[in-house]
Amino acid sequence: MENYFEFDTKAKILSGDKALSRVAFELKIRGKNKPLVLSDRGLDKLGLVGTAIKNMGLKEYDTFFDVPVDSSTETVNTVTEKYKSSGCDCVIAVGGGSVIDTAKGVVLSLVSGVSDLGKIEGADAIVKVNDVLFIAVPTTAGTGSEMTSVAVIKDNIKGAKLEYISSFILPDVAVLDPEMTISLPPRITASTAIDALTHAIEAYTCLQKNPISDGFAIASIKLIFESLERVVNNPKDVEGRKALANAATIAGASFSNSMVGAVHSIGHSLGAVCSVAHGDAMAILLPHVMRLNKEKVGDLYGELLVFANPEKFVSTPKSERAEAFICEVEGLLERLNKSCGLATTLSATGKVKKENFDEIVTKAMNDGSAIVNPVPLSRERIIDILEKAL
Amino acid sequence: MKQLICKVFAHFLYRGMKVLYKRDERVRREVDAFKEGGAFALKFSMDRNTAVVIEKTAGGLKKRKVIKEGDIVIEFKTLDLALKTMTGQKGLSQAYAQHDFVLKGSINEVMGFTRAVEVVMAHLLPKSMLKNILREVPARKISMFKTYILAIFGA
Incomplete structure (x- = not known):
């Protein structure tokens, strides 16, 4: 390129x-x-x-x-x-x-x-x-x-x-x-921060990625992994709040320049068709889309493991780091699900049914972010993601 | 000269889309989703008024000479950038990612056009080129040779 x-x-x-x-x-x-x-x-x-x-x-x-x-x-x-x-x-x-x-x-x-x-x-x-x-x-x-x-x-x-x-x-x-942001309830804190994490991860792997957006994305991912659970467990943690605010802003600068991908394409459609809250949609879809994209950008996911879990990065062979990073993201989401009720499946939102899939797919395919996802979105791929997320 | 090359390639893109509209359900599905009477205009440079305008009709597609209000316009920032995309040295997705053009109109509607263009490109360009410009090379429904023959002698 x-x-x-x-x-x-x-x-x-x-x-x-x-x-x-x-x-x-x-x-x-x-x-x-x-x-x-x-x-x-x-x-x-x-x-x-x-x-x-x-x-x-x-x-x-x-x-x-x-x-x-x-x-x-x-x-x-x-x-x-x-x-x-x-x-x-x-x-x-x-x-x-x-x-x-x-x-x-x-x-x-x-x-x-x-x-x-x-x-x-x-x-x-x-x-x-x-x-x-x-x-x-x-x-x-x-x-x-x-x-x-x-x-x-x-x-x-x-x-x-x-x-x-x-x-x-x-x-x-x-x-x-x-x-x-200090008075934001833990669940909203979690879902908005996961939105920021998604911005950063997608920014790091999308077609428009560049060295400057990469730097911003990495800084954001590091801050979110360090601070999010701390703030969810102690909402009055001012230093944690500042870190999350910085992370979201930095991720914004990153994705504004490298764009977001399929998590957002499908997430926007879930919001439009079924009124699923944006942050919830991000949390639900992120691991599934990462698994789709792993084949193309697995090395990049592997690089991010060091910012999520440095010890694991050291102990994991290079070929396994991408999957290990996805597991770190899933682990974070599961812990947030237990600590504050963050939705991790579409069923948990109570808003999405299989009969909505066709409309969701059509809208997702035409979302502006679909064009820069590392793996092109097809109807079959989106349905597969939705079924796994259900 | 560069303008002429862009026009020739854009013409084949249009003819290829017409050919594949009849023979490839992926192109037909995308084209059928375009608004009837609406058009996509490929303008080759911001300071020149040369464009190829592809209009959706009831039965498929036709070429039109002028850009009308409401058309979706892909306006390349320079003639050289247009040349790269039109000659298949760069994909439309890449060109979008690198801000090679200004887009006037609905971004959502351009997505379907981009997918249709990628399928047409896959029928017009050799596979060795496609690997460098497309995220995934769509399978051909008819051969490259047949696509060109039909594009030249009638869809």
Whole structure:
């Protein structure tokens, strides 16, 4: 394969204790006075957005807290209008994947000057005409959305999910403050962290992998294996929380550049067809997809064993390291299943039936991530994975 | 010259797809899933207006001269990058992975087109080349020679 890659990253990362308190300075040096703060009602009720606004020391700002579970073009248009009419000069997203994707949609509209998002759907298709400062404050440690150039926004009129890949939706600043994730329940902590682990493992093995994304992926895998169980067993472990937040962000930078593969192709479809939570789908599918890909990228899995279990790496012959790494991942998932109830089979979610398989397969085949999985996805291969995961 | 080469190869890609639409269920399944009246445009360079536009019709595929609103456009960043993909030196998946083109339109819809292109490529290129550009070489339903004969003299 021709030796060429692109690595696109932008965000200044503010990570650690009281990171939110430094946002005011970031706004000041960029000459911004009035952010529009986006979030959702759930986080508002929990008091998390209020805490974030207070800790950021915002004086003049406007808010939009009605971001739905699935970001939509209508919401993006409403927020964009609000941004323009209220005289805001930057966007701050406080939330999970949907809030950050909505903010990306708003930024997309503003930087491109295009009102119909359907017209600029695609990869690298956006022409920038304006600058908009964008700050992301993730409230989970999983999606890595604060570091990705990808957004998915639902068009309710077309009944389709529009996908965007553009440098111009990368946040300028990502804020990783442990106060935002410290109260996450163990099960959500586990499923979001497994999402991040999946990002890192797929980033390390997908078609777009490159030396820089590899470095990020490895750092993320190491942090997750070191910290996840500690945090699940002791949710108030601040150092562990910081490590998981860093891991998710690093994995985000990695997969944004090397892409994710079949775990995500099938996982997205399970979410769309059967409403399986994204992190749960990742946990359920990851070992099965790794076994499919082992034939092509077994050596790469073998390399990762040292970051999951250094002693085992030393004692395992090279030819057996790939399987040993998959077993390490399975072992982690099983322990999480026992400690916090993380789903490890599709049956356990109670949402997936065999009659759903056909629709899941069709959607998975057409998912954008299918094209970069090391082993091409066929209907038969996806059904085999689903049956094993059931 | 490079443009001409791209156009010739794209023409064979289109003709090959038409041939295989009738003879290979993998191509037929993918093409049938395309939106009728919708089209895939292969634009060879961002600063030149040369493209091959393949439109889905009720009975299969036809070539059209202009790109219309709503078409899915694969626009190569340079003519050299287009040349590599069109001449089979690089697969479409590889080209996507290496950001060789801008994609305007639904990423999901391009997946089916890519799979169809890979099957067509497998019928148009020698196996020694295919191993380097495809993750897995699809089996041929008809020989390379027969594909070219049908592509030249009629599907």
